[in-house]
Amino acid sequence: MGFLLGFVLAASTVHAGTWDVxxxxxxxxxxxxxxQGPGVEVYNGPSLPVPVLPPGLSPAPSGDADxxxxxxxxxxxxxxxxxxxxAAGRPVMNVQTDSANALPQxxxxxSELQGWQTPKSKIYQVQYVNLYQMTVxxxxxxxxxxxxxxxxxxxxxxxxxxxxPDFVSVAWGYRFDAQSSVVNVMNAGTVVDPLAAMELQVEWxxxxxxxxxxxxxxxxxxxxxxxxxxxxxxx
Numbered sequence: 202m203g204f205l206l207g208f209v210l211a212a213s214t215v216h217a218g219t220w221d222v223x224x225x226x227x228x229x230x231x232x233x234x235x236x237q238g239p240g241v242e243v244y245n246g247p248s249l250p251v252p253v254l255p256p257g258l259s260p261a262p263s264g265d266a267d268x269x270x271x272x273x274x275x276x277x278x279x280x281x282x283x284x285x286x287x288a289a290g291r292p293v294m295n296v297q298t299d300s301a302n303a304l305p306q307x308x309x310x311x312s313e314l315q316g317w318q319t320p321k322s323k324i325y326q327v328q329y330v331n332l333y334q335m336t337v338x339x340x341x342x343x344x345x346x347x348x349x350x351x352x353x354x355x356x357x358x359x360x361x362x363x364x365x366p367d368f369v370s371v372a373w374g375y376r377f378d379a380q381s382s383v384v385n386v387m388n389a390g391t392v393v394d395p396l397a398a399m400e401l402q403v404e405w406x407x408x409x410x411x412x413x414x415x416x417x418x419x420x421x422x423x424x425x426x427x428x429x430x431x432x433x434x435x436x
Contacts, residue, residue, distance in 0.1 A: 224332035226374065226409040233418060235430070236324040236341060271307035273356050274392040278303060278383055278399070280362075286342060287379040287405070292366035300363035301383045303397035303424065305352060311360035314350035321346060321426055324367060325418070329407055337372035338407055340379065346399075346422045356395040357424030364403055379405035389423060397424035400431070 284299035286292070293299075302311060311317070322345040329338040343365050350358040364381035371377045382402050390396030399422050406415040419431040 223411070225335075226411045227332045228329055228337075228407065228409075228414065229332045229334070230330050231414075231416065232326075232328045232330075233416070233432075234326055236326050271305055271352065273305045273352065274388050274390075274395045275306035276303050276358070276386055276388050276395060276397045277306050278386045279309065281383070283380065283382040284363075285378075285380050286364055286366050286403070287340065287369055287377060290369060290371040290375075290377050292369050294365045299365075300361045301359075301386075301399065301401075302362060303359040303386050303399050304350075305356065305358065305395065308352065311347070311350060314352050314358060314360075316349050316351045317347055317360070318349035318426065319347075320361065321348065321428070323420070323428060323430075325403075327405060327416075335372065336370075337375050338377050339368065339370040340377065340405065341367040341369075342379070342403060343367050344401065344403075344420050344422070344428075348422070348424050348426045350424070355393075356397070357390070358395075358397045359399055359422060359424050362399055362401065362422055364401060374409065376408040377405065378408075379403065384419065395424075398422070 278301045280301040281299055282301065284293075286294075304311065304314070308314065322343050324341055324343050326341040327338070328336055328340075331337050345365060346362040347360045348357065350360060352358075362383075366379070369377070380403075382404070384400040384402050387398050388395050389398035401420045401422065402417055403420070404415060404417045406413060421427075421429040421431055
């Protein structure tokens with residue numbers, strides 16, 4: 202098979218007119234699916250860059266928050282809005298800086314809140330197959346978020362919301378890039394009992410000598426631990 206592939210690539214290089222029908226560079230299908238089961242999984246991977254407190258344990262007061270300036274039902278993202286996941290086929294992972302949050306206005310750090318729960322995550326896999334039925338791009342990513350933070354028993358907020366690469370494999374002659382962005386941050390609860398919600402978009406693209414393709418997927422995470430795959434509508 203390796204000899205046959207090498208012959209086809211060499212032939213296509215010599216006969217430039219065959220590029221547009223080269224099966225190696227022609228994508229036949231793309232599949233995006235959840236790796237884990239339908240439930241949101243507890244995250245058991247590498248530790249987050251700051252300690253996530255066990256349920257019910259309150260952090261020491263930071264003294265940074267001025268209660269007169271805190272607006273519980275105005276939820277904002279004080280973290281990143283856009284970050285790379287894969288650049289030129291290489292995974293990019295820096296959870297310490299490449300993450301978002303959904304905290305009440307006037308709060309500057311997750312440590313000013315209490316009640317943080319163990320992080321949860323979902324893993325998705327993206328696979329591109331060419332006309333030779335070869336998997337030319339195999340990419341899996343993890344949507345990760347810490348949830349349940351409250352201020353004085355009020356609200357459910359989000360911290361360290363991020364998308365990180367789990368696995369990347371790109372065939373020769375293909376270029377693959379992926380990035381994540383925060384589409385929207387909102388209060389899905391009430392003024393009295395706020396519930397932070399954040400919509401994330403994961404965008405990836407494949408480039409060959411023939412063409413470029415782009416795909417996106419959208420996900421919603423909530424401060425009560427809820428997760429919605431907006432592409433499929435599945436919780």
